[in-house]
Amino acid sequence: MADHQRIHPVDLEAGNRPSTPLVPTGSFRSDKGDPARQPLPTNNQPHYQQHGPLPPPPRRVAPRAPPLPPPKRRRGCCCRFLCCVVVAAVALAVLLAAAAGALYLAFRPQAPRYSVDRLAVSAFRLDPSTLTASAAFDATVTAANPNARIGIYYERGSSLSVWYKSYRLASGGFPAFYQGHRNTTVLQLAMAGEVQLGSAVVSGLRDAQQAGAVPLVFRADVPVRVELGSFKLWKVTSRVRCDLVVDRLMDLSSPIKIKASNCKFSLKL
DSSP: OTTTOOOOOOOTTTTOOOSSOSSOTTTOOOTTOOTTTSOOOOSSSOTHHHHOOOOOOOOOOOOOOOOOOOOOHHHHHHHHHHHHHHHHHHHHHHHHHHHHHHHHHHHOOOOOEEEEEEEEEEEEEEETTTTEEEEEEEEEEEEEEOOSSEEEEEOSOOEEEEEETTEEEEEEOOOOEEEOTTEEEEEEEEEEEEEEOOHHHHHHHHHHHHHTOEEEEEEEEEEEEEEETTEEEEEEEEEEEEEEEESOSSOOSSOOOEEEEEEEEEEEO
16 A cells, blocks of 8 residues: 555656646645635625734824914014103102102191181172172282292283172282292282172171171282202292181271181192
8 A cells, every 4th residue: 555655756846747737626624714716805895804903003103283473473462562661750759759758858848827817808899780899909918938948930911809708799819929048038919809709698798797607718829930949940830718707897897807727838830
């Protein structure tokens, strides 16, 4: 049996290749079957089912995020400009405050004082038909400058007036002059005018005169310039208001008396 089944070597390089397969068809089958008899893949059948599992797909590398754009220089310039403006404003405010403090310490400014010492009614006439009142007043006003290094220039364009409630009875002017350091000046001022009163106003004025207390208001608006040393500052308006109470107004048989006086001073820039 061993003599009849001998295997003879075949020279494949010589070109004598067998025409029939070494392993007959159907002799051996693999677990996957005969590849020659397997059907071709259809369009609906995935390719990896025919040739086994595919290798894992390559890793996808996430693209790098693009670099952030550089910050806008315009915003930086605006912020820098605003910071410079704020710093300059603060520095200017500090310098002004320091200068004001130095001036205050150097000159020690004090407000001038005013008072109405005497108020005389030189004429007062009431027309009963038209209820028009004509009045003339002579006032003695004292102006005191208590400052040792500050002078006051009283300019032209002043206004003086005497009021009963909301009715201006007379008006006049303040003379222009210079008031030196620590100076007190007594001024004689004349005022005159006429105004139409209502019947209720005339009745109230008579009742106040019978009670011996007639309220009047003296007002003065005077433009002034302040002198600091050798420097003459800008013009401001000096406002004086004196609330007066006199014993009578319509009776001229004797001089009227000032029963109460309260004067206030302010500046209007």
